[in-house]
Amino acid sequence: MASTKQKGSNAWIYWMIGIILAGAILIVVLDRQLGGDEGSSSNGETELSYENQPxxxxxxxxxxxxxxxxxxxxxxxxxxxxxxxxxxxxxxxxxxxxxxxxxxxxxxxxxxxxxxxxxxxxxxxxxxxxxxxxxxxxxxxxxxxxxxxxxxxxxxxxxxxxxxxxxxxxxxxxxxxxxxxxxxxxxxxxxxxxxxxxxxxxxxxxxxxxxxxxxxxxxxxxxxxxxxx
CATH class of the missing domain: 3.40.30.10 (Glutaredoxin)
Incomplete structure (x- = not known):
């Protein structure tokens, strides 16, 4: 049977892994919300709209x-x-x-x-x-x-x-x-x-x-x- 000390150590490790995963997911979500590659074509170019521009x-x-x-x-x-x-x-x-x-x-x-x-x-x-x-x-x-x-x-x-x-x-x-x-x-x-x-x-x-x-x-x-x- 694992000791109380070992159980506490394992819990701390799982807790840290959870925080890291949550942070990674948050970064991906923010990147998508802030634009990321949205608006770019597959070759890296971006379509400009010249409509109603002087x-x-x-x-x-x-x-x-x-x-x-x-x-x-x-x-x-x-x-x-x-x-x-x-x-x-x-x-x-x-x-x-x-x-x-x-x-x-x-x-x-x-x-x-x-x-x-x-x-x-x-x-x-x-x-x-x-x-x-x-x-x-x-x-x-x-x-x-x-x-x-x-x-x-x-x-x-x-x-x-x-x-x-x-x-x-x-x-x-x-x-x-x-x-x-x-x-x-x-x-x-x-x-x-x-x-x-x-x-x-x-x-x-x-x-x-x-x-x-x-x-x-x-x-x-x-x-x-x-x-x-």
């Missing part, structure tokens, strides 16, 4: 280039001012690609508000006005984002700089007040499913672009054109 370029262009960006991100401002004109000249104006901007606000509450207000501009006034406002928001970005209170009054004034019609401005403000969280969350979900961790991140035909130079991007776009044929 773009420049011809609808028939064979390649989709996406920037995931944040209006408070200084690197995104540099991307907007230095690289977007080159992307437009090399790929958009030549009919090779469409260029999209999708939101990935990561810096803070101001980023989230900016993304939502820009979405409201797009939804209410269309893509042409959106791109004007988009560019102007980056122009207004200070060297120190903490110096600006990115609130509704700030965005309204920014919109007044590019839109004359007060009725249209109020339409945007009303849409913003009613909520654009779902539209922004859609963009964030796609970014996260692709593994985007920083801004700006460039996507070419559904794949994260990992090159380092503009020549690398040109090569990737040519490859994407061939893939789409």
């Amino acid at each position: 773009f420049i370029g011809e609808e028939s262009a064979p390649v989709e280039i996406v920037e995931f960006g944040d209006y408070l991100c200084p690197h995104c401002k540099t991307f907007e001012e230095s690289l977007v004109p080159r992307i437009k000249e090399a790929f958009v104006d030549t009919g090779k690609a469409k260029f999209y901007f999708m939101n990935y606000p990561v810096i803070g509450q101001g980023s989230e508000r900016a993304a939502q207000f820009a979405e409201a501009v797009y939804q209410e006034l269309g893509k042409d006005t959106f791109w004007e406002f988009h560019k102007h928001l980056f122009e207004l970005q200070p060297e120190d984002a903490s110096l600006v209170d990115y609130n509704k009054d700030f965005f309204k004034q920014a919109l007044q700089d590019v839109v004359d019609d007060e009725a249209n401005i109020e339409k945007v403000v009303t849409a913003y007040d009613e909520g654009m969280k779902d539209a922004v969350q859609t963009d964030k979900n796609m970014a996260q499913s692709l593994g985007v961790q920083s801004t700006p991140t460039t996507i070419v035909n559904g794949k994260v672009f990992e090159g380092e130079t503009f020549a690398d991007l040109e090569k990737r776009v040519e490859e994407a054109m061939n893939e789409s044929e």
Whole structure:
């Protein structure tokens, strides 16, 4: 017959094994709830939805280039001012690609508000006005984002700089007040499913672009054109 001491030791071992198993099960469940591989295809690619997203370029262009960006991100401002004109000249104006901007606000509450207000501009006034406002928001970005209170009054004034019609401005403000969280969350979900961790991140035909130079991007776009044929 086992001693009382042995019984207590065995019970402790069974108890620890139970805790370890329960922990393993919990990790699996949490991984599934937080996304895991959900949304990814079997070859590791993720399907982006371009529906109702602002773009420049011809609808028939064979390649989709996406920037995931944040209006408070200084690197995104540099991307907007230095690289977007080159992307437009090399790929958009030549009919090779469409260029999209999708939101990935990561810096803070101001980023989230900016993304939502820009979405409201797009939804209410269309893509042409959106791109004007988009560019102007980056122009207004200070060297120190903490110096600006990115609130509704700030965005309204920014919109007044590019839109004359007060009725249209109020339409945007009303849409913003009613909520654009779902539209922004859609963009964030796609970014996260692709593994985007920083801004700006460039996507070419559904794949994260990992090159380092503009020549690398040109090569990737040519490859994407061939893939789409």
